Amino acid sequence: MSARTQPLFPLGSVLFPGGPLSLRIFEARYIDMVGRCMKDGSGFVVVLIVEGREAGSGALTTAAVGTEARIVDFNRLEDGLLGLSCVGGERLRVVRAWRQDDGLNLAEVTPLAPDPAVVVPADCAHLSEALRRLYPDLGPSYTGITPLFDDAAWVGNRLAELSPLEPGVKQGLLELEDPVERLRYLAPMIRLDPSATDA
Numbered sequence: 001m002s003a004r005t006q007p008l009f010p011l012g013s014v015l016f017p018g019g020p021l022s023l024r025i026f027e028a029r030y031i032d033m034v035g036r037c038m039k040d041g042s043g044f045v046v047v048l049i050v051e052g053r054e055a056g057s058g059a060l061t062t063a064a065v066g067t068e069a070r071i072v073d074f075n076r077l078e079d080g081l082l083g084l085s086c087v088g089g090e091r092l093r094v095v096r097a098w099r100q101d102d103g104l105n106l107a108e109v110t111p112l113a114p115d116p117a118v119v120v121p122a123d124c125a126h127l128s129e130a131l132r133r134l135y136p137d138l139g140p141s142y143t144g145i146t147p148l149f150d151d152a153a154w155v156g157n158r159l160a161e162l163s164p165l166e167p168g169v170k171q172g173l174l175e176l177e178d179p180v181e182r183l184r185y186l187a188p189m190i191r192l193d194p195s196a197t198d199a
Contacts, residue, residue, distance in 0.1 A: 003095055006068070007033045007044040008105035010033040010060060014170040015046040015067040015088045015164075016113070016157040020141040023081040029104040032110065043111055045092055048171050060105075064094050064177050065112065072144065087145065090114060115153030115179045122182040128155050132174065132197065133176040134162075153179035159186050 009030070015021050025031055037044060047066035068089035077083045090111050097107040119127045128149045135147055148154035160173045160182065176182045 002109045003108050003124060004142060005035075005106055005108055006042070006105045007014075008062065008093075008094070008097060009033075009044050009046050009069065010049045010062050010105065012049050012167060013045055014048050014161070014167055016161045017088045018145065018154060018157055019088045019161045020145060021069055021084075021086040021088065022088065022141060023084040024077065025084060028101075028163055029100075029102045031082060032102070033104055034074070034082065037071055038074075039075070041164060043070040043086075043089055043142070045069070045094070045107060046088075047094065047107075048167055050168075053146075055064055057187055061169050062097070065091060065171070066094065067174065085141070089112065089137065113177070115157075117178075118152040118179055119150045120155055120183065121180055124152070124155075124180070124187050126157060126189055127183055127187060130190050130192050131155055131158055138162075142151055155159075156182035156185055159183075159190065163189065 009023075013093060028124060036042070045066045045070050047062040049060065050063055051061035069086040070089050071084055071086050073085040090112075092109040093106045093112055095108040095110060097105060100106050102123065132147075132149050135142065154180050156173070160170055163170075165173075173182050173185065176185075
């Protein structure tokens with residue numbers, strides 16, 4: 001797959017394909033980045049910070065695999081900052097990265113193969129049901145995301161992003177190529193309450 005250049009947005013969290021991301025933008029370099037993305041209809045790449053801090057100009061080490069964030073909405077927040085609503089797109093591998101003079105991080109990236117469409121296996125059916133019960137209570141950030149409760153990749157990605165796992169563990173789940181393997185990693189952590197009933 002061909003490489004392309006996109007802005008990097010280092011974060012202390014992991015964005016999964018199909019998942020929501022809300023951001024508060026205040027640095028000039030990122031306001032300019034958003035303007036270019038809106039003009040070009042392009043996205044930016046969210047990558048997990050492995051070492052260092054995103055703010056400032058110090059050394060920063062990020063994960064080699066990230067997820068493209070596509071801007072779906074924006075608004076001016078009460079504190080005057082720019083609020084972004086994004087959704088995760090394809091997974092991307094960072095080939096090389098550099099910093100512009102204005103402080104914006106750029107990277108040469110190549111797309112990774114999307115998760116194959118696989119039905120949730122029987123031994124993980126409780127995960128799909130748990131997410132089905134939880135989904136109505138997830139709040140407005142999930143309102144525009146169409147649920148796919150029978151799709152192993154979609155269910156695994158949602159449970160991984162919602163789980164209280166350490167960011168490094170979530171990064172490992174993002175990088176897995178087999179969506180069923182992702183589900184089976186999560187399966188022992190999630191128990192379905194048999195007393196819970198649908199409203």
